[in-house]
Amino acid sequence: MKDVQITLQINGEEYRLNVAVNRTLLEVLRDQLGMTETKYGCGTGECGACTVLVDGDRAINSCLTLAATMDGKRITTAAGFAKFGELNHIQQAFTDEAAIQCGYCTPGMIVKTASLLAKNPDPSEQEIRHALEGNICRCTGYEKIVKAVKKAASTAPRAAVVVPAVRVEVAQ
Known part of the structure; x- marks a missing residue:
């Protein structure tokens, strides 16, 4: 299979990668870069375990997305939200509200x-439930997850400026 070179900014760091045109973003994150916080669940886009953020606000299923189509994009995995070893407000809210059981769906x-x-910085419960459709949790029953999202909304820093560090790596 033919390889292409792409550049991705992942969790604030820049990577220049050679990827096979048929490799998914999930495969590149996990297998090529060792970023195992993004989970393989179903492989068909039904469970949401592989969800990553693109360009700051668009959630996608990385198991359905070819890595080659992401050239030049900013990708954030769940690990990318923590800064300097500190949980961000979303991660902290999930912890505070005990919205984590086995942890597989959490990222x-x-x-x-x-x-x-x-x-939507102040979503209603209905909007939260609608937004989380497509992310399957087999442990929590979703009540604590909804509470965690509400808490994250209420504790979100306003007008925060984040300047990511940049490191360039060439991975093959």
Whole structure:
């Protein structure tokens, strides 16, 4: 299969990568870059475990997205929200509200929450539930997750400016 070179900014760091044209973004994140916080769940876009944020506000299923189509994009995984070893307000809200049980769905839920709050900083319960559709949790029953999203909305920093560090790596 033919390889193409792409540049991605992932969690604030720039990567120049050679990727096969048929490799998914999930495969590149996990297998090529070792970013295992993005989970493989179903492989068909039904569970949301592989959700990542593109360009700051668009949540996508990385298992359905070819990496080659993401050239030049900013990708944020769930690990990209923590800065300097500190949880961000979304991660902290999930922890505070005990919205984590096995943790498998958590990265996707956190990313979907970030996408929702980027577009709607004060969502209703119905809007939260609608935004989280497509992210399956088999443990929590969703009540604590909805509470965590509400708490994240109420504790979100306003007008925060984040300047990411930039590191360039060439991975093959």
